[in-house]
């Protein structure tokens with residue numbers, strides 16, 4: 001299959017993202033909203049869809065949705081309406097899903113999408129609405145369908161993007177940006193494997209310069225960022241091939257087969273559902289006051305893009321470092337707490353986090369891990385004021401990871417304080433030189449690289465505690481003296 005010719009064809013993509021909200025309870029009942037329970041444990045007459053029960057809206061879900069809307073610059077509507085969307089499926093016990101249709105909670109807004117070159121583009125949104133999730137069907141070996149309704153009634157927001165993305169990569173960047181924002185806001189765990197962040201991808205192609213949209217297909221079964229990008233690249237190329245061969249793209253829903261690396265037809269337009277939407281009679285419209293709408297915007301934390309920019313401008317970190325630190329809110333919080341303990345050296349604190357700490361502790365566990373941020377900042381401070389060398393700091397760090405306490409306590413208990421006493425270091429240097437006449441002779445013959453050997457021996461003799469700069473300077477002097485000695 002040919003790759004779409006960049007010059008002749010334009011790719012048009014619009015994504016529908018379903019994001020589970022991390023509320024304590026489900027959207028319309030008091031069942032716990034949690035993952036990984038035995039099937040059908042977290043259910044009640046409301047989310048089982050038994051007759052005669054009434055849904056009650058979970059206010060926390062509205063607030064979480066409003067926070068996302070505020071972060072993305074959407075218009076929040078003082079009055080929005082729930083609707084019933086009808087379809088028949090075993091994991092939908094009521095025979096309809098409660099969602100929002102013609103009166104969504106939020107409209108407009110945009111996702112700030114940063115490309116690899118750092119350019120930021122605002123990709124417009126159509127709407128964000130609240131709805132309930134359906135249950136989950138699994139097909140067992142005997143070909144029976146098993147239904148688990150723990151997920152039925154879990155709150156979702158559906159974030160519908162305009163057909164404004166122009167490449168598979170940009171669609172990937174858009175998803176990552178959205179994912180970072182919902183995680184930053186703390187409104188979703190964004191776990192794609194567990195299905196808390198899912199996406200349907202719509203794609204079409206058109207001749208460059210054409211203003212009307214081409215016929216689209218919708219791809220489902222996407223559960224990784226990488227998969228979304230691969231599926232969209234595949235599907236756009238398929239459209240181009242069809243059109244270049246004089247055939248038409250059929251509007252349909254297709255399934256992505258990640259193992260095979262291709263999409264397959266699932267259902268066509270003629271089999272499309274008639275959802276028979278109508279307003280939900282059991283729920284009053286969602287009415288929000290001016291004050292409530294304003295509160296959502298005022299309660300926002302600093303978002304990843306703003307934080308990254310601040311790290312670059314105010315702390316003079318590189319865009320790369322700032323990007324690594326702000327990828328997870330917990331990591332950025334950790335960095336700032338560490339920096340508070342040693343405000344003078346943002347780059348040093350950053351390096352210790354990205355190269356030492358992250359090598360040992362996963363980003364998601366850093367906040368609860370064995371090294372408190374203040375202790376890490378203090379460790380860098382102790383290097384910077386020459387209490388310990390960088391090398392000893394790594395030993396101290398190992399002891400910190402092992403839970404032995406603060407860096408000061410470890411240095412004290414283990415006698416790791418750096419020796420900066422010139423007389424003591426000089427004595428150690430003289431002893432080493434006296435003990436190694438062969439190496440001294442080599443040095444005198446001009447093999448100056450042998451100096452490294454002496455540095456190593458002095459450091460070893462002082463158990464790494466001698467200040468390396470002082471050792472170097474003293475050896476330069478002593479070896480030169482000795483060389484002129486008869």
Ligand code: ADP
Nearest residue numbers: 012013014015161162163202203204213214216
């Ligand atoms: P539906 O309700 O059938 O899913 P919508 O018109 O609401 O259809 O569009 C759903 C998604 O499809 C939106 O994200 C939108 O941007 C995208 N979309 C619509 N038309 C096109 C198109 N021609 N090419 C690519 N994406 C499209």
Ligand code: MG
Nearest residue numbers: 016200202218
């Ligand atoms: Mg759709």
Ligand code: ZN
Nearest residue numbers: 029031044047
């Ligand atoms: Zn329930």
